[in-house]
Amino acid sequence: MSTLKLGCTCGQIQGLANNVSPKKGNHLVCYCDDCQAFAHQLNQASSTLNNYGGTEIYQLPPSQISIRTSADQLACLRLTTKGLFRWYAGCCNTPIGNTVSARIPLVGLIHTFIQEDQLDEKIGPVLGSVHKKFAVKPIPDTLLGPASQAQLVRRVMGKLLIWKLTGQSRPNPFFDPQGIPASPPTIVAKDH
Numbered sequence: 095m096s097t098l099k100l101g102c103t104c105g106q107i108q109g110l111a112n113n114v115s116p117k118k119g120n121h122l123v124c125y126c127d128d129c130q131a132f133a134h135q136l137n138q139a140s141s142t143l144n145n146y147g148g149t150e151i152y153q154l155p156p157s158q159i160s161i162r163t164s165a166d167q168l169a170c171l172r173l174t175t176k177g178l179f180r181w182y183a184g185c186c187n188t189p190i191g192n193t194v195s196a197r198i199p200l201v202g203l204i205h206t207f208i209q210e211d212q213l214d215e216k217i218g219p220v221l222g223s224v225h226k227k228f229a230v231k232p233i234p235d236t237l238l239g240p241a242s243q244a245q246l247v248r249r250v251m252g253k254l255l256i257w258k259l260t261g262q263s264r265p266n267p268f269f270d271p272q273g274i275p276a277s278p279p280t281i282v283a284k285d286h
Contacts, residue, residue, distance in 0.1 A: 096216040098152075099209040100159070102183035102190070103141075107168070109161040109267070111154060111203060116218025118158075120250055122239070123148040124202070126225035128173050129192075131284040132180045135171065136187040142206050146237070147230035149189075150205040152217050153250065155262035156193070156269075159201060165267065170279040179279055181268055183207075196266060196273035199257040200250070222246045 095118065100109035129149040133142035142149055161168065169184035181190040192202040210216060222241030226233060241249070257263070268276050 098213075098216060100161075100203075100207050101209045102167070102186050102188035102207065104183070104186035104188075106164040106185040107161060107183050107188075107190075108163040109159060111152075111208075112158050112160070114152070114154060114158065114217055118154065119217060120153040120246065120253065121151075121214075121217045121220050122153070122246055123150050123220055123223045123237075124225055125149075125223060125227075125229045125233070127228045128177065128284070129225075130228065130230075131173055132171070132192075133189060135282055135284075136182055136189060138187055138189055138206065142189050142204065144237075145231075146233045147228065148223065148233070150220070151192075151202040152205070152208070153200055153202050153253070155199040155257040156201050156266040157199070157262040157264060159203070159267050160265075161267045165276065168268070168277045170268075170275055170277045172279045172281050173284050175281055179268065179275060181277075184277070191268075193268050196269035196275075197263060198254065199263040200254055201268070221249070 095113045095115045098111040125148045130147050133139040167185045179193045189204045190207045220239040222239035224243050
């Protein structure tokens with residue numbers, strides 16, 4: 095297992111993702127319109143989205159992530175009152191990751207926050223793609239990954255169950271022990 099160095103573009107927020115490997119998480123690309131709207135809201139589309147509107151993500155439990163410096167710079171937005179908590183660096187608008195809630199042990203860590211040159215060596219190649227219908231243009235088959243969306247959903251659900259049963263919801267750098275977000279989320283309407 096490996097450790098990933100984490101950091102925002104300006105370098106204020108630094109952290110680590112521990113015990114990562116291809117089997118311990120899910121490396122995928124999400125093409126949903128909400129991920130695209132998030133990148134556009136932060137004026138980070140060119141660094142976050144691929145040419146087809148996809149965001150590269152590594153899913154892991156929050157207990158494997160630690161923020162070592164400038165945790166006070168964590169900022170959060172939601173695209174609806176019940177939408178995902180979308181975390182970014184308040185200092186430079188670097189997208190960090192997505193969470194559902196404090197109780198669900200899943201963080202979709204966005205590639206812009208991962209400071210590794212040889213990422214596939216540590217977390218494996220992209221397994222597959224989700225929400226392809228929102229891609230901004232047809233995605234070449236060579237970029238889709240070998241797993242179907244249904245296979246990815248089953249894999250995520252299996253990992254979620256294991257992570258929940260083994261208590262990997264905590265510690266959580268994005269929520270305190272009472273489930274309160276580290277930064278109050280701002281609700282913004284999708285303008286993308």
